[in-house]
Amino acid sequence: MSDEQKVWVGLTSNVGTYNIYPIGVSYKNAFDYSEYIHIENHPDTDNTDSIMFEKWRTMNSKIIDIQDKYHSFNFINIIPECLWLSKDEDEPKANDYIFRVKGGVIVINSALADILNKFNLDQNKLSPVNIRKIESNEILKEVYYVLSINELHNYMTEEQNDEYFEASPFIKADKPIYEFSLATLKNDMVEVNMDVFNCDIDLWHDPSLEESVFMSDRLKKALNDAGMADLWNMHSCTLI
Numbered sequence: 001m002s003d004e005q006k007v008w009v010g011l012t013s014n015v016g017t018y019n020i021y022p023i024g025v026s027y028k029n030a031f032d033y034s035e036y037i038h039i040e041n042h043p044d045t046d047n048t049d050s051i052m053f054e055k056w057r058t059m060n061s062k063i064i065d066i067q068d069k070y071h072s073f074n075f076i077n078i079i080p081e082c083l084w085l086s087k088d089e090d091e092p093k094a095n096d097y098i099f100r101v102k103g104g105v106i107v108i109n110s111a112l113a114d115i116l117n118k119f120n121l122d123q124n125k126l127s128p129v130n131i132r133k134i135e136s137n138e139i140l141k142e143v144y145y146v147l148s149i150n151e152l153h154n155y156m157t158e159e160q161n162d163e164y165f166e167a168s169p170f171i172k173a174d175k176p177i178y179e180f181s182l183a184t185l186k187n188d189m190v191e192v193n194m195d196v197f198n199c200d201i202d203l204w205h206d207p208s209l210e211e212s213v214f215m216s217d218r219l220k221k222a223l224n225d226a227g228m229a230d231l232w233n234m235h236s237c238t239l240i
Contacts, residue, residue, distance in 0.1 A: 005197070007155075008215040008234040009190045012071070015106055015213065016231050019099035021090050023107075023131070025146070028079040031062050034134055037084070067103040073205040075148035080127040083107070083144065086134050092144075097228045106147045112228050113145040119202040119219050123150040149213060151204035155196040157240050158208075164189045165209075178209045185235050192237040 024033035036059045039045060044052040069075055083101060085091055092099055097112045108116070113126050126145040132138065156178075165178040190209065202216040215234055223229035 005217045006220070007192050007196050007217065007237045007239065008220045009185070009192075009209075009237050010213045010215070010232055010234040011185060011211040012104065012106065012149075012213055013211055014185065014233040016099045017233060019092070019096050019231065021092060021099060021101050022086065023090060023092075023101040024084040024086075025101060025103065025105055025129075026081045026084065027066055028081045030078060031059065031066055033084045034132075035059070036063065037086075037134060063103070067105075070103065070105060070148060071211075073149050073152060073207075075125065076123060076150050078148075080105075080129050080146040082129050083131040084134050085131050085140070088133075091131070091140070092142075098147075098231045107144050108147055110143055110145070111226070115222055115226055115228065116147075116203070116219075118222070119216070120200050121151075121203060122201055124148065124203055125150065149203060149205050151201050152207055153196075153199060153201065153204045153214075154206055154208060155192050155199070155214070156206050156208040156212075157191045157193055160191055161189065177207065185233070187236045188238045189235065190237045191240050194239055196239075 024037065025031075026033045036056075039052055039056045039059065042052045044050040045056050047053055066078060069078060092107075092109075096109065098106065098108045101107055107129075108126070116126060125148045127148070129144050129146055131140040131142070131144065133140070160178055190212075192214075196214075202219040204214050206212050206214055213232075213234075214237075215232070220229060220234060223232065
């Protein structure tokens with residue numbers, strides 16, 4: 001590896017920050033978003049003693065569990081099936097190569113998926129989905145991909161600069177689990193062990209930092225070349 005090579009880090013809550021759409025997601029054999037919306041909007045759902053309310057509560061519990069797995073980077077066995085659009089004005093724009101939908105789920109377009117598929121994603125998944133309109137069930141032409149990050153690797157140094165990070169008081173583990181304590185992540189804030197260059201995975205989560213997404217230099221350069229890097233909000237790491 002060249003001394004000029006870098007490792008990059010971002011936070012899932014910052015990916016596609018400026019492109020967030022009120023679009024729902026259905027998951028195969030697990031959760032039907034269109035049914036959920038129908039139940040949620042049914043007048044009987046307001047009555048906590050009704051059958052509709054019980055159906056809503058059961059489905060709401062399911063989607064919370066699915067979203068928890070997604071944000072815990074444990075999404076291997078869950079299959080996104082389609083996206084649901086309520087209003088035409090909420091349709092993603094043609095130049096939205098990466099965006100987020102309800103539940104904080106990250107979605108990318110076909111052009112970005114083509115780039116990612118050239119790299120070593122291993123357990124990370126790109127699940128193809130269409131967008132359907134709830135009112136008409138019309139399927140939009142564009143194919144998108146739900147990105148789920150399931151690769152977990154520990155390359156952050158155990159001691160991080162406490163000016164930027166604080167150990168989570170709620171998580172007990174063999175090594176500190178850090179929370180980012182500032183509003184803005186910047187270059188060189190996160191310290192990473194040089195052993196990271198022994199890893200051939202190009203996109204991963206480090207359990208030592210909540211919400212973290214790490215990226216190889218080769219993938220970052222490919223995204224730069226394609227004009228698809230900015231919305232990832234990635235920052236260089238300090239190599240120790």
